[in-house]
Amino acid sequence: MSQYWSDILNSLTPYKAGEQPQNRTYIKLNTNENPYPPCKKSIEKIKDLASDELRLYPDPEANQLKKAIADYYNVPKDAVFVGNSSDEVLALSFLSFFQQKEPILFPDLTYSFYPVYCSLYNIKFECIPLTENFDIEIKDFARTNGGIIFPNPNAPTGKYLETSKIETLLQQNQNSAVIIDEAYVDFGGESCIFLTAKYPNLLITQTFSKSRSLAGLRVGFAVGNPELIDGLNRVKNSFNSYPLDRLAIGGAVEAILDREYFDRCCNLIIKTREWTKEALESLGFYIVPSQANFLFVKHHHYSGKFIYEQLKNRGILVRYFDKDRIREFVRVSIGTIEDMKTFIDAIEIIINLPE
Amino acid sequence: MSQYWSDILNSLTPYKAGEQPQNRTYIKLNTNENPYPPCKKSIEKIKDLASDELRLYPDPEANQLKKAIADYYNVPKDAVFVGNSSDEVLALSFLSFFQQKEPILFPDLTYSFYPVYCSLYNIKFECIPLTENFDIEIKDFARTNGGIIFPNPNAPTGKYLETSKIETLLQQNQNSAVIIDEAYVDFGGESCIFLTAKYPNLLITQTFSKSRSLAGLRVGFAVGNPELIDGLNRVKNSFNSYPLDRLAIGGAVEAILDREYFDRCCNLIIKTREWTKEALESLGFYIVPSQANFLFVKHHHYSGKFIYEQLKNRGILVRYFDKDRIREFVRVSIGTIEDMKTFIDAIEIIINLPE
Numbered sequence: 144m145s146q147y148w149s150d151i152l153n154s155l156t157p158y159k160a161g162e163q164p165q166n167r168t169y170i171k172l173n174t175n176e177n178p179y180p181p182c183k184k185s186i187e188k189i190k191d192l193a194s195d196e197l198r199l200y201p202d203p204e205a206n207q208l209k210k211a212i213a214d215y216y217n218v219p220k221d222a223v224f225v226g227n228s229s230d231e232v233l234a235l236s237f238l239s240f241f242q243q244k245e246p247i248l249f250p251d252l253t254y255s256f257y258p259v260y261c262s263l264y265n266i267k268f269e270c271i272p273l274t275e276n277f278d279i280e281i282k283d284f285a286r287t288n289g290g291i292i293f294p295n296p297n298a299p300t301g302k303y304l305e306t307s308k309i310e311t312l313l314q315q316n317q318n319s320a321v322i323i324d325e326a327y328v329d330f331g332g333e334s335c336i337f338l339t340a341k342y343p344n345l346l347i348t349q350t351f352s353k354s355r356s357l358a359g360l361r362v363g364f365a366v367g368n369p370e371l372i373d374g375l376n377r378v379k380n381s382f383n384s385y386p387l388d389r390l391a392i393g394g395a396v397e398a399i400l401d402r403e404y405f406d407r408c409c410n411l412i413i414k415t416r417e418w419t420k421e422a423l424e425s426l427g428f429y430i431v432p433s434q435a436n437f438l439f440v441k442h443h444h445y446s447g448k449f450i451y452e453q454l455k456n457r458g459i460l461v462r463y464f465d466k467d468r469i470r471e472f473v474r475v476s477i478g479t480i481e482d483m484k485t486f487i488d489a490i491e492i493i494i495n496l497p498e
Numbered sequence: 499m500s501q502y503w504s505d506i507l508n509s510l511t512p513y514k515a516g517e518q519p520q521n522r523t524y525i526k527l528n529t530n531e532n533p534y535p536p537c538k539k540s541i542e543k544i545k546d547l548a549s550d551e552l553r554l555y556p557d558p559e560a561n562q563l564k565k566a567i568a569d570y571y572n573v574p575k576d577a578v579f580v581g582n583s584s585d586e587v588l589a590l591s592f593l594s595f596f597q598q599k600e601p602i603l604f605p606d607l608t609y610s611f612y613p614v615y616c617s618l619y620n621i622k623f624e625c626i627p628l629t630e631n632f633d634i635e636i637k638d639f640a641r642t643n644g645g646i647i648f649p650n651p652n653a654p655t656g657k658y659l660e661t662s663k664i665e666t667l668l669q670q671n672q673n674s675a676v677i678i679d680e681a682y683v684d685f686g687g688e689s690c691i692f693l694t695a696k697y698p699n700l701l702i703t704q705t706f707s708k709s710r711s712l713a714g715l716r717v718g719f720a721v722g723n724p725e726l727i728d729g730l731n732r733v734k735n736s737f738n739s740y741p742l743d744r745l746a747i748g749g750a751v752e753a754i755l756d757r758e759y760f761d762r763c764c765n766l767i768i769k770t771r772e773w774t775k776e777a778l779e780s781l782g783f784y785i786v787p788s789q790a791n792f793l794f795v796k797h798h799h800y801s802g803k804f805i806y807e808q809l810k811n812r813g814i815l816v817r818y819f820d821k822d823r824i825r826e827f828v829r830v831s832i833g834t835i836e837d838m839k840t841f842i843d844a845i846e847i848i849i850n851l852p853e
Contacts, residue, residue, distance in 0.1 A: 145725040147675040147699050149597035157735030160558055171554070180550030189552075189745065193544035195535035197714035197749070199526070200707070203515055227582050227716075230738045238618075242504035263593075263736040320502040344502050352555070359552035359744040361582075370500040380512030381618040383585045389714040390544065390745050394552070 151263070158259045161462050170482050173460040175327070175437050177356040178478040179411065182404040184397040185357065192393045201389045203380075208392050211399040212364055216336045221369040224376065225395075227386040229326060229350035229363030232375075234260055235382065236346060236365065239374045240320035241266045243289025247319075250279055252468060254298045254324065277302050277431055277439075281312045291316060294324040296332055299464060299474040301433030303332045313342045320371065322346045327435035329354035329409050330416070336366050343368040353436055354409055355398040362387065362395040412436050416477045422487045426494060441471040445494060453493040459486055506618070513614045516817050525837050528815040530682070530792050532711035533833040534766065537759040539752040540712065547748045556744045558735075563747050566754040567719055571691045576724040579731065580750075582741040584681060584705035584718025587730075589615055590737065591701060591720065594729045595675035596621045598644025602674075605634055607823060609653045609679065632657050632786055632794075636667045646671060649679040651687055654819060654829040656788030658687045668697045675726065677701045682790035684709035684764050685771070691721050698723040708791055709764055710753040717742065717750040767791050771832045777842045781849060796826040800849060808848040814841055 144153055161174040180186075205225045213220040226232040237260040241247045246267035249257050261268045271283045277300040284291055291312070296303040313321060325347055328334050336347050346367035352358035365375060379386065387395075398405070416438060420430050423440055431439040442450060450473050451463035462474040477483065499508055516529035535541075560580045568575040581587040592615040596602045601622035604612050616623045626638045632655040639646055646667070651658040668676060680702055683689050694700050701722035707713035720730060734741065742750075753760070771793060775785050778795055786794040797805060805828050806818035817829040832838065 145698075145729060146673070147595050147726060148729045149594055151597060152594055152729050152732055155732050155736050157732050158739060159735075160555075160739040163555055163558055165557060165561065174555055176555060177553050179553065181552050186548050186550075186552070189548035190545045193541050193548065193745075193749075195541075197536050197541070197544075198532050198534065198711040200515075200518055200529055200531060200713040201716070202520060203518055206520065227741060228738055230740075234737045239504055239507055240502050242506060259736045263733070318501070343500075356553040358555040361556070361740060361743040371502060374500060374503045374507050377507055377510050377512050378618070380514075381510050381614045382589045383583055384513060384515040385585075385716060386582060388716040388743070388746060390548075391743060394548075 151265070155262055156259065158256045162460060169458050169460045170478060170485060171460050172476040172478055172482065172486060173462045175353055175476045176358050177353060177408065177412070177436070178482060179356055179408045181356040181394070182398055182401040184401055185394040188393045188397045189390045192390050197389060201385055201387060201392055203384045205387045205392045208387070208396050211396045212366070215399050216334070216366060218336065218339065218366055219369065222339060222366055222372055224365040224372045224379070225387060226363050226379065228352065228361040229324070229348050230256060231386065232348050232363040232365050233324065234263070235375055235378045236322055236348065237261070237266060238264050239378045240322070240346070240371070241290040243319065245287050245289035245319070247290040247292065248284055248286070248288045249292050250297065252277065252297070252300065254294050257292060273300070279304050281308050281315070284312060285315050288316070288319055290320045290322070292322040292324060294326055295335070296327045296433065296435040298327065298435070299437070299462065299469070300431045300439045301327070301435035301437055302431060303434035306333050306335050306338070309335050310338060313338065313345060317344060320344050320346060322348060325349045326353055330436045331413055331434035339367050343370060346371050351395050351398060355405065356408065357394060357398055360391050360394050362391050412477050415480050415483055418480065419475070419477060419483045419487070423490070426487070426490055437474050437476045439472050439474050442494060447471050447473045450493060454489055457489045459489055506620070510617055511614065513611045517815060524813050524815045525833060525840060526815050527831040527833055527837065527841060528817045530708055530831045531713050532708060532763065532767070532791070533837060534711055534763045536711040536749070537753055537756040539756055540749040543748045543752045544745045547745050552744060556740050556742060556747055558739045560742045560747050563742070563750050566751045567721070570754050571689070571721060573691065573694065573721055574724065577694060577721055577727055579720040579727045579734075580742060581718050581734065583707065583716045584679070584703050585611060586741065587703050587718040587720050588679065589618070590730055590733045591677055591703065592616070592621060593619050594733045595677070595701070595726070596645040598674065600642050600644040600674070602645040602647065603639055603641070603643045604647050605652065607632065607652070607655065609649050612647060628655070634659050636663050636670070639667060640670050643671070643674055645675045645677070647677040647679060649681055650690070651682045651788065651790040653682065653790070654792070654817065654824070655786045655794045656682070656790035656792055657786060658789035661688050661690050661693070664690050665693060668693065668700060672699060675699050675701060677703060679703050681705045681708055685791045686768055686789035694722050698725060701726050706750050706753060710760065711763065712749060712753055715746050715749050717746050767832050770835050770838055773835065774830070774832060774838045774842070778845070781842070781845055792829050792831045794827050794829050797849060802826050802828045805848060809844055812844045814844055
């Protein structure tokens with residue numbers, strides 16, 4: 144607290160990202176990074192762009208990147224918004240669409256940045272409980288609201304909702320914005336981007352940090368009706384004219400263009416996820432069905448905190464959430480097959496420790 | 499307008515940055531970019547960092563960069579905040595410190611993003627007129643306020659205020675935050691960073707886009723009392739955990755470390771500014787005294803708009819502001835000596851056109 148702070152600062156509880164320890168090397172299975180490197184062309188492009196031209200501002204509209212995304216998803220360029228990570232895109236979206244009289248709705252178990260954005264922008268919200276099996280129940284969202292948001296697949300569960308159910312939600316909810324946060328959709332789900340042409344209140348957000356292996360570059364985007372995108376641009380141009388640097392624009396364009404490498408990485412991660420799932424099941428774990436690049440798992444005997452701590456002692460980081468309903472769980476990002484073998488070996492030792 | 503927009507969107511008038519035409523090559527003297535490339539070590543470092551590690555998130559605290567800036571300015575590391583451009587740092591600062599009951603104060607002629615941030619965050623403001631000579635008069639700011647901000651040197655005038663006058667302001671204004679935006683201070687001014695240890699309400703913002711030749715990389719920072727910096731971190735961590743990518747952190751660190759190259763570029767720009775000033779004076783221009791990397795100039799006969807348009811026709815971009823009190827002026831960024839000779843040649847032709 145400080146006498147110079149705005150009131151809003153005193154009421155904020157900032158988001159806590161997963162640990163990023165700088166002191167030693169861990170097998171990092173805690174922040175859903177991609178275990179495979181970015182495509183070679185991204186890296187080459189960034190090296191090319193690391194030149195004298197960095198003295199010049201980037202294109203404030205990042206037109207090249209918008210065009211690449213629009214072509215990839217077969218939508219008009221003015222249906223695409225880009226930003227410095229999907230977190231920034233989400234933050235600007237909350238401000239653009241969710242400051243309403245009625246509360247916005249999101250699941251009780253979901254991306255924990257959503258309530259933080261609400262406190263930052265003074266947005267009322269209500270949490271809709273997931274079912275006992277961690278399902279999003281569409282009919283529970285059928286109430287007056289100032290907007291609806293959830294990730295699909297959801298985080299930290301990994302559970303995926305069929306696009307037909309999201310279309311049902313859109314049919315029942317036409318008076319406020321609906322944001323589907325597709326950070327993890329490329330690991331087995333189907334994107335709802337095709338629905339944006341039909342539903343003017345639908346915004347899809349995605350990130351380059353997961354399926355496109357560029358967490359270190361900070362690029363996210365949104366696709367929606369040009370009227371929604373126009374709103375986002377107005378807010379962006381009232382906040383920071385040039386959120387994407389020259390290297391990020393160029394590197395992200397190449398990542399979109401290299402479809403073959405992208406498919407290969409996603410498929411490998413899906414295969415490794417299924418291998419890990421079976422191995423954990425055989426060791427007495429319950430696993431939430433996942434279409435994401437992580438598994439949300441609990442052991443029938445050991446707590447989430449115990450497993451998290453024991454793994455950390457052994458140089459493996461996973462994510463533990465000290466939160467009602469999910470204290471028994473840990474979230475395990477899918478690494479390379481070698482990472483996951485090391486992880487399973489460590490788990491075997493941990494669950495067989497003498498008590 | 500759209501039924502899905504928050505109310506705030508309907509009242510926003512976004513900031514308009516200087517033109518960044520993508521269609522043809524101009525001599526760009528319109529957005530105060532540095533005519534000299536970034537230091538070689540920045541570029542090498544970025545090439546090194548363009549690697550498989552881009553799959554991993556950056557350090558959310560950008561500790562390396564904070565340390566480099568802290569060492570350079572001889573302040574504690576927790577007195578330093580970094581962000582994705584000084585525009586982002588300013589936006590977050592407005593939200594952190596300026597949402598107050600009383601209006602904030604800034605000059606009538608100044609960086610035109612300030613009123614935009616105010617409309618984004620619903621902040622009241624009052625404009626304090628510059629004197630007829632475009633001076634900031636400290637005594638005019640002696641009134642109840644929720645905060646004070648101006649650039650030093652000011653934009654778009656380039657006029658510099660002695661640090662002793664800023665200390666007078668701080669002595670008379672201890673109950674609200676004072677932000678000095680030092681985007682242009684390295685071209686002949688003295689930074690007020692040394693005053694941050696003494697005045698807990700003083701925040702200094704700076705950018706890597708001007709004196710450090712990295713407009714294309716998007717890095718800005720702030721220095722102030724750790725209590726102010728803590729407030730900024732809370733807001734940043736409620737908006738976007740990782741605003742600076744791996745390449746931006748590494749490239750900016752090298753730019754701070756290479757003091758010799760930095761000094762050389764700044765001195766060259768100062769020398770070229772003085773040459774340009776004399777050349778323009780001899781052609782009938784009035785020039786506001788400038789300690790920045792631009793000159794704010796008017797011709798005794800031709801309007802600012804005419805000169806802007808005539809220069810643009812000749813492949814030279816300068817900045818024209820269609821705004822009361824300054825319609826007669828154009829703002830000319832200082833390029834290389836070759837750029838400025840071309841500019842002066844064009845000006846000679848323009849002012850001798852048959853009417």
